[in-house]
Amino acid sequence: MSGASERPSPRTPAENAQLALLLDVAGTPKPGNVDRARDLSDLRFEHFLAGAVGSGEGLRRAEAGAPVGVAFERAVRGMRHQEGGNTQFGCLLLLVPLVRAAAAGNLSPDGVTEIVESTTVADAADFYRAFEHVDVAVDDPPEDLSDLDVRRGSDAVPTLRERGLTLSEVMAASEGDGNAAEWTDGFAGTFETAEAIRADDGPAPDRIARAFVDRLADxxxxxxxxxxxxxxAAEVRRRAAEARGDEGRVAELAEEFVAEGINPGTTADLVCAAAFVALERGLSV
Amino acid sequence: MSGASERPSPRTPAENAQLALLLDVAGTPKPGNVDRARDLSDLRFEHFLAGAVGSGEGLRRAEAGAPVGVAFERAVRGMRHQEGGNTQFGCLLLLVPLVRAAAAGNLSPDGVTEIVESTTVADAADFYRAFEHVDVAVDDPPEDLSDLDVRRGSDAVPTLRERGLTLSEVMAASEGDGNAAEWTDGFAGTFETAEAIRADDGPAPDRIARAFVDRLADxxxxxxxxxxxxxxAAEVRRRAAEARGDEGRVAELAEEFVAEGINPGTTADLVCAAAFVALERGLSV
Structure with a gap:
């Protein structure tokens, strides 16, 4: 349980990714999100458990070297085999290239950037297809990209092909989305948060919950x-900054965010990806 | 969420088995066991999550038709990739033949008995090897079976071979063990409890927690x-019978059993196996 043990993980990258999905929802309190102690009205803890189980096949394909788009679409399709709706779409978008990088023996900003830059138009098409399995909350795209609104699903594929857009180019065009920013920036926030989790003490789910509040505050x-x-968004960030470090206040914030319908889901995605990196780097459970 | 939907499961048998491991620990309160709301001192919730992840490979081998012993030993070895010790040995002993039966298209007392009766001396040897991965609390064996104490691990294999004992014969000789009783009795308690879970209402983890108390009481x-x-043991049973149906009293019992070091683990094993059968038969999550 030491903070930054260098013991290699006993698990495969796909297993660590699945465990990261589970640890992420086990950490509590994670204000505004489903966690070990909190369900939302139609989205419950067990939906995340089933989502993690269903994601396994896609994650194993990523580990085996399948194209990012193929592995991601398969993971999302399996994740969706539960009645809660979108549980882990964003986490999987981060995990799939990270699992590819780990399986290739280079889980680092450079290693994952190499995976990102190798994506193709076919990967972009599979990414769009994955949106047909779930409702994902996204911003309207810029005017000149309205044909490429992700909510169009596979209807956008002809336009993708016409313009020859790869998945990394689609991500680079997705301004203002935290997950897309990780893709274009060598997963800087993910690796930074992974090191924070490793440097912390105590059980893994507690570290993850603290990393969540820190990231939301920062x-x-x-x-x-x-x-x-x-x-x-600015107000939520301010309240997280005010509460961090004070367990009781963070627990209150968890109640408040749920009551207000505030769901910092992108932060949960990033912390899940960071948990994966931390597990790969020896965080023990 | 209806009680006894006949919708076929969207998951494979190995996925349903992994989900059953997770739902079993998510159900609360399960007096005396780790659950969504309770950790024991050195055995925490996340150890069960990691145990379920690590069990996946062995469960997938069972689904693919690997011998029961091979699949079980592999599942236990993967389960043990966490620092909590024995989390799900007993559940896996029940799940592996059930997954085999489900994959063969006959998840019934007859179907699983067929799998049990087809086990060999090699399966028995792998079963003994699996004990080397974990500390499992067991009774002393009868005098004439002391060479076959499971705690001897692979040291018992020559004796197994000499006597030509199959895994089903080893189970039949394990008097007084609840899991062995399921093996020799067509998993009667498992199938009965699965139907109770299906006939109940509400979220799957809640049904599982109620089934646990009912089974312990009965x-x-x-x-x-x-x-x-x-x-x-008789006293524990009496207290479970007294508490059942009264949520507050069951929650108190959970605190009491933990304080007294009472851990009804065999009941948790059976309820986990029953959750698997219920999922295969259409229990939705």
Missing amino acids: EGDTLVRTKHGPET | EGDTLVRTKHGPET
Whole structure:
């Protein structure tokens, strides 16, 4: 249980990714999200458990070297085999290239950037197809990209092909989305948060919950901004900063965010990806 | 969420088995066991999550038709990739033949009995090898079977071979163990409990927690008897019977059992196996 043990993980990358999905929902309190102690009205803890189980096949394909798009679409399709709706779409978008990089023996900003830059138009098409399995809250795209609104699903594929857009180019065009920013920036926030988790003490789910509040306080959440606007997003960030380090206050914030319908989901995605990196780097459970 | 939907499961048998491991630990309160709301001192919730992840490979081998012993030993070895010790050995002993039966298209008392009766001396040897991965609390064997004490691990294999004992014969000789009783009795308790879970209402983890208390009240727990003797086991059963149906009283019982070191683990094993059968038969999550 030491903070930054260098013991290699006993698990495969796909297993660590599945475990990261589970640890992420086990950490509590994670204000505004489903966690070990909190369900939302139609989205419950067990939906995340089933989502993690269903994601396994796609994650194993990523480990085996399948194209990012193929592995991601398969993971999302399996994840969706539960009645809660979208549980882990964003986490999987981060995990799949990270699992590819780990399986290739280079889980680092350079290693994952190499995976990102190798994506093709076919990967972009599979990414769009994955949106047909779930309702994902996204911003309207810029005017000149309206044919490429992800909510169009596979209807956007001809336009993708016409313009020859790869998945990394689609991500680079997705301004203001926290997960897309990780893709274009060598997963800087993910690796930074992974090191924070490793440097912390105590059981893994507790570290993850603390990392969640820290990240929300430092960076805010793009899903909150998409759903509620920049003012609410700034306010949520301020409240997280005020509460962090005070267990009782964080627990209150968890009640408040749920009551207000505030769901910092992008922060949960990033912390899940960071948990994966931490597990690969020897965080023990 | 209806009680006994006949919708076929969207998951494979190995996925349903992994989900059953997770739902079993998510159900609360399960007096005396780790659950969504309770950790024991050195055995925490996340150890069960990691145990379920690590069990996946062995469960997939069972689904693909690997011998019961091979699949079980592999599942236990993967399960043990966490620092909590024995989390799900007993559940896996029940799940592996059930997954085999489900994959063969006959998940019924007859179907699983066919799998049990087809086990060989090699399966028995792998079963003994699996004990080397974990500390499992068991009773002393009868005098004439002391060479076959499971705690001897692979040291017992020559004796197994000499006597030509199959795994089903080893189970039949394990008097007084609840899991072995399921093996020799067509998994009667498992199938009965699965139907109780399906006939109940509400979220799957809640149904599982209620089934746990009912089973403990009706049948007692053989792990409690092994560790604490028949009088304590009878007392535990009586207290479960008194508490059942009263949520507050069951929650108190959870605190009391933990304080007293009472861990009805065999009941948790059976309820986990029953959750698998219920999922295969259409219980939705």
